[in-house]
Amino acid sequence: MSIKFVILGSDENAYGMSRVIYKTYKEKPLVLCSRILYPTMFSKIVDIKVIENFDTESVCIKSLINVGETLKKTTKNIILIPCSDSYMEYVVKNQDLLSGLFLNKFISYNLLKSFITKDKFYNLCDKYKLRYPKSVIIKESDRLDILKKIRFKYPLILKPNNSNSSEYLHAEFPNKKKVFLIKSETELIQTVNNINKSNYKDNLIVQEFIKGDDTNNLVINAYSSTDGKVRMMGIGRPVLEEYHPKVLGNYAAIISEVGYKEVMNDVKNFLENIKYVGFSNFDFKYNEIDKKYYCFEINYRQGRSSYFLNECGVNLIELLTDDLVYQKRKDIIYPTKKILWLNVPYIVTKKYINNTKVLEEISELKNKKEVYHTLFDKDDLSLIRYINLKKVYFSKTRQYKKYFIKKG
Numbered sequence: 001m002s003i004k005f006v007i008l009g010s011d012e013n014a015y016g017m018s019r020v021i022y023k024t025y026k027e028k029p030l031v032l033c034s035r036i037l038y039p040t041m042f043s044k045i046v047d048i049k050v051i052e053n054f055d056t057e058s059v060c061i062k063s064l065i066n067v068g069e070t071l072k073k074t075t076k077n078i079i080l081i082p083c084s085d086s087y088m089e090y091v092v093k094n095q096d097l098l099s100g101l102f103l104n105k106f107i108s109y110n111l112l113k114s115f116i117t118k119d120k121f122y123n124l125c126d127k128y129k130l131r132y133p134k135s136v137i138i139k140e141s142d143r144l145d146i147l148k149k150i151r152f153k154y155p156l157i158l159k160p161n162n163s164n165s166s167e168y169l170h171a172e173f174p175n176k177k178k179v180f181l182i183k184s185e186t187e188l189i190q191t192v193n194n195i196n197k198s199n200y201k202d203n204l205i206v207q208e209f210i211k212g213d214d215t216n217n218l219v220i221n222a223y224s225s226t227d228g229k230v231r232m233m234g235i236g237r238p239v240l241e242e243y244h245p246k247v248l249g250n251y252a253a254i255i256s257e258v259g260y261k262e263v264m265n266d267v268k269n270f271l272e273n274i275k276y277v278g279f280s281n282f283d284f285k286y287n288e289i290d291k292k293y294y295c296f297e298i299n300y301r302q303g304r305s306s307y308f309l310n311e312c313g314v315n316l317i318e319l320l321t322d323d324l325v326y327q328k329r330k331d332i333i334y335p336t337k338k339i340l341w342l343n344v345p346y347i348v349t350k351k352y353i354n355n356t357k358v359l360e361e362i363s364e365l366k367n368k369k370e371v372y373h374t375l376f377d378k379d380d381l382s383l384i385r386y387i388n389l390k391k392v393y394f395s396k397t398r399q400y401k402k403y404f405i406k407k408g
Contacts, residue, residue, distance in 0.1 A: 003325060004075040005029035005317070006067060006102070008060070008091075009083035010048065012343065015039040016307030016374045017081050018046045020317045029081075030071075032063060038392050039375055042385035055086065055166075061094045068101030077325050080104050085164035088301045089116065103324040105226040107277050107300075114274075115298055117161040118205050125295060128270045132295045133157075133285075134208040140201050143192050147185065150206055155183045157207040158191060160200065171200035177245040181209070181405065210285045210294060213407045215239045215355045218260065218284040218293055219251065220267050221306050223316075225323045228275040230268045232319055232333040234309045235260055236341070239358050240349055242396075243403040251305045252344040252396075253353075255361055256312050258336050263293045279316075281306060307374040308341035340365040342373050344400075345393045352404055 005021050007014050010033040021029045022045040031046045034054040040046055053059040064080070071078050080102045082088040091098065092106045115121040119137045124130075136149050150156070158180040160168045173194045182188045195204070210216075217238040225231045240253040267282055279302035284293040302316060310316055312335035322328040340362055342349070349362055365371055375389055 002075065003077045003079065003321060004071050005079050005081060006064075006071070007031045007046075007081045007083060008087040009033055010035070010037045010040040011083060012039045012304045012374055013083035013302065013306070014081075015043065015046075016304070016310075017083065017302065017316065018043070019307065019374070019377055019380070020310050020315060022046075022380075024315060024317050030067070032067065038388060042382060042388060043380055044382065045377070045380045057090045057093070060087065060090045061097060064091070064098060065101065068098065072101055078102050079320055079324055081320075082301055085116075085162070085299070085301065086166050086169075105277055105324070107275075111274060111276075112300065115300070117165075117202070118159070118297060119161055119203055121298055124270075124274065128273050130266055130270050130295050131292060133210055136206045138204040138206060140203070143196060143204065146188065146192055146204075146206070150188075152206065152208045154185070155181055155209045156188075157205075157209050158182050158188065159205050159207070161203040161205060165202070167202060168200055171195075171198040173198040173200075175245070178248045178250075181407070210287050211407075212286065212288055213354065214241045215353065215358050216286040216288070217241070217251075218257075218263070218286065219254065219281055219303070219305070220260075220264065220284065221279070221281045221303065221309055222267065222271060223279050223319045223323075224271050224276045225329060226277055227329070228272060228277060229329070230271055230332055231323070231330060232309075232314060232335075233264055233268065234312060234314055234335045235264065236305070236308060238305075239355070239362070240344070240353055242343070242399075243405065244396075244399045245403065248403075250343075251303075252342070253349050253362075254305055254308050254341045255358070255365070256308060256335065256337065256339050256341070258334065260293075279306070305341060305343065305374075308339065308372065309335055311339050311341065311372040312337040337370075338365065339370045339372055342371060343375075344396050346371065348397060348400055352400055354406070 007029050018029050028047045031048045051063050082091050092112050093109050095106050115124050122132055125132045163178040180191055219236045221234045222230055223232040235257045236254040237257050238251040238254050242250040242252045281299045281303040283296040286293050314335045
């Protein structure tokens with residue numbers, strides 16, 4: 001094959017992209033990581049290389065230069081697929097050092113810095129008319145006076161400026177979560193005091209809580225070609241999130257959707273106005289009071305759940321190769337197939353979703369055999385991998401019993 005794919009990371013995102021690559025080309029991508037996580041463990045469709053401290057910028061870039069130079073001797077077209085915010089930031093920041101080794105054209109580091117944190121992203125939202133919840137930015141120096149800054153009713157949302165940043169990921173404090181649903185003044189003060197015990201110094205975001213459960217969520221995935229035009233937009237309705245503190249807010253179940261013309265156009269205009277390039281996805285929630293969708297954040301890569309688009313008929317890897325290798329400029333694609341994507345056992349959806357209409361949709365899709373899991377590939381399911389994934393799924397069931405909260 002004249003194309004080689006190099007994937008950064010070993011999580012669900014990495015496995016989903018690897019699965020599409022293997023299905024499309026019958027070739028294993030090279031997966032580089034600091035340690036093997038369960039999604040890629042015992043897989044036969046990837047070549048994994050574990051590199052000590054690969055999750056640090058200096059080691060990552062040095063390793064990529066070495067790998068790129070080696071592969072370039074035998075392969076003309078090498079495509080990088082970063083699967084986390086940190087890896088994407090490293091690559092964008094150091095793209096001049098990687099130029100000539102990999103085909104990718106990335107956004108500029110200045111553009112990335114303009115939305116890499118939520119406070120900066122909301123500034124861009126103001127400029128390009130993308131609706132987001134009422135928010136207050138709390139600097140480190142203002143944390144002790146946080147109560148004076150807030151004009152929202154409880155419950156409210158408290159979250160770091162970037163929950164996927166290296167600084168927050170490595171911060172240690174009691175009851176740490178990706179995002180906090182705060183129900184009282186006492187809980188807010190305690191949470192901020194806990195955060196102050198860590199080395200996390202970046203801003204905190206206090207945000208108005210948009211009422212409604214997980215079925216009010218919406219996720220929009222997009223791919224923008226190197227000319228800055230959006231070439232694919234796929235929409236999903238997350239109907240259940242994960243609730244373990246370390247992955248709180250990650251999607252556990254998504255029903256693919258069509259329509260939503262207004263919010264889709266808002267996202268398309270936003271991406272094309274800022275001249276974005278590559279995969280992105282946006283998280284929204286529907287406000288039942290004013291009947292509008294509000295954007296929480298942009299992820300500047302494909303998401304952990306983006307694999308669902310492949311089962312809707314969109315080949316994520318062909319989007320990359322058509323753009324980077326063959327310079328094909330197709331009209332924008334909107335997938336239309338209805339499916340249910342899961343990252344938890346099916347029984348969890350029946351127990352923890354409290355929306356009758358959604359439950360009926362889920363049952364209907366199961367009856368039609370349109371239920372898909374990123375990690376369970378029948379062609380990559382050795383006994384040891386199957387047992388390992390089943391253990392993970394069983395642990396998720398127990399996590400819901402322990403951590404699930406109603407958000408109505």
